[in-house]
Amino acid sequence: MTNTTTTPQYPMARDARCPFDPAPALHDQQEQAPLTKVCIWNGTTHWLVTRYEEQRALLADPRVSADVFRDGFPLAAPIVGNRRPGFIVQDDPEHARLRRMVTAPFAVKRIQAMRPAIQKITDDLIDDLLAGPNPADLVEAFALPVPSLVICDLLGVPYTDHEFFQQNSKTLIRLSVPPEERAAAAQNVRGYLTDLLAQKARRPGDDLLSMLVGRVEAGELTPDDAAGVGLLLLIAGHETTANMIALGTLALLQNPEQLALLRGSDDPKLVASAVEELLRYLSITHNGRRRVALEDIDIAGETIRAGEGIICPNELGNRDPRAFAAPDDLDLTRDARHHVAFGFGVHQCLGQPLARLELQVVYSTLYRRIPTLRLATTVDAVPFKNDGVVYGVYELPVAW
Numbered sequence: 001m002t003n004t005t006t007t008p009q010y011p012m013a014r015d016a017r018c019p020f021d022p023a024p025a026l027h028d029q030q031e032q033a034p035l036t037k038v039c040i041w042n043g044t045t046h047w048l049v050t051r052y053e054e055q056r057a058l059l060a061d062p063r064v065s066a067d068v069f070r071d072g073f074p075l076a077a078p079i080v081g082n083r084r085p086g087f088i089v090q091d092d093p094e095h096a097r098l099r100r101m102v103t104a105p106f107a108v109k110r111i112q113a114m115r116p117a118i119q120k121i122t123d124d125l126i127d128d129l130l131a132g133p134n135p136a137d138l139v140e141a142f143a144l145p146v147p148s149l150v151i152c153d154l155l156g157v158p159y160t161d162h163e164f165f166q167q168n169s170k171t172l173i174r175l176s177v178p179p180e181e182r183a184a185a186a187q188n189v190r191g192y193l194t195d196l197l198a199q200k201a202r203r204p205g206d207d208l209l210s211m212l213v214g215r216v217e218a219g220e221l222t223p224d225d226a227a228g229v230g231l232l233l234l235i236a237g238h239e240t241t242a243n244m245i246a247l248g249t250l251a252l253l254q255n256p257e258q259l260a261l262l263r264g265s266d267d268p269k270l271v272a273s274a275v276e277e278l279l280r281y282l283s284i285t286h287n288g289r290r291r292v293a294l295e296d297i298d299i300a301g302e303t304i305r306a307g308e309g310i311i312c313p314n315e316l317g318n319r320d321p322r323a324f325a326a327p328d329d330l331d332l333t334r335d336a337r338h339h340v341a342f343g344f345g346v347h348q349c350l351g352q353p354l355a356r357l358e359l360q361v362v363y364s365t366l367y368r369r370i371p372t373l374r375l376a377t378t379v380d381a382v383p384f385k386n387d388g389v390v391y392g393v394y395e396l397p398v399a400w
């Protein structure tokens, strides 16, 4: 598709008046039509799917592809090299084959068994936070270490190396970084994981990477695929949840009556519904679920032609008044479970049971243990991640 000068640009920075809301122009487009056209960084135009129903229909449609190497794919940024960052950008049957290799460790029951360990990690980090300087940066001291420690434990990655892979994953998901630098960061972590997998082949442990080594030895996975799966899990495992912790805390501090409700309740159902509502309200994976049509698809009175790109921004689907009443209100008591913050269809988030559990533990612990927690700066001074694949804050200065 070629560009026309009148086509709006995607992505757009969030609303300057309320940093949790999508750009006002996107809201307007949702009002006007379920499908519209947008232009992206490389001058090509694609379909922007603005409404919840149409997003879910397209993401569940087998006639769309998540393969970034297909012609017409609406790339979020230039690609360097020919390496795929895991099965998230592959189609079935190869996607399903690789995903199945790591489905069991993310099953709800297996993940629930991690609750005591996650609670301990959370409590220990809060102890350290309280013993350290006040004010402090919540991202550095708490929001990033919680999921990072958890995913390291699950994968069998030594947490002592966290600075190395946190630094590289930060680079990898920042779209304003030159593509060569992002590719180098991916290669650094992939190389690191390849070495770690080789060590695990010599001394296997009771962890997910050792399980992948077993698959390689059984001839079910190539060593390169195993490193690719490890890379995807390591990056997805901490960048997302960390942003939900920090941005969620900011959203709650800005909505003190909602925070009071959460802090004052012992009801695990309210905590669970608070997690779903914050996932919906914040929609941190805000760069659009991106696909390309494999065949002509008729939808909402339009025809998406084979080879045309499709962008489904979940920050818009999750704010569609047709799916959620008063969608711009943060209401922890609403039933928001049908949100699309974890995507929809075959690529729906594999790690969602883990993300949910981590967020339930954190949201039910942090504000109770530090009831005086407050922002140590103004919202205007908080650096938001408008240039990232995942939305959030680079820092969150807090005091208590």
Ligand code: HEM
Pocket: 066, 087, 088, 089, 099, 151, 232, 233, 234, 236, 237, 238, 240, 241, 244, 284, 285, 289, 290, 340, 341, 342, 343, 344, 346, 347, 348, 349, 350, 351, 352, 354, 355
């Ligand atoms: C709050 C936290 C999280 C959010 C909001 C989130 C969001 C998402 C979304 C929207 C997708 C769909 C991508 C697409 O359709 O193109 C996805 C896929 C994925 N997520 Fe998450 N995620 C979170 C946490 C995690 C965690 C903790 C892990 C695990 C370690 C994880 C692993 C994955 C994987 C492996 C996929 C690819 C699934 C596939 O392609 O079949 N995520 N996530």
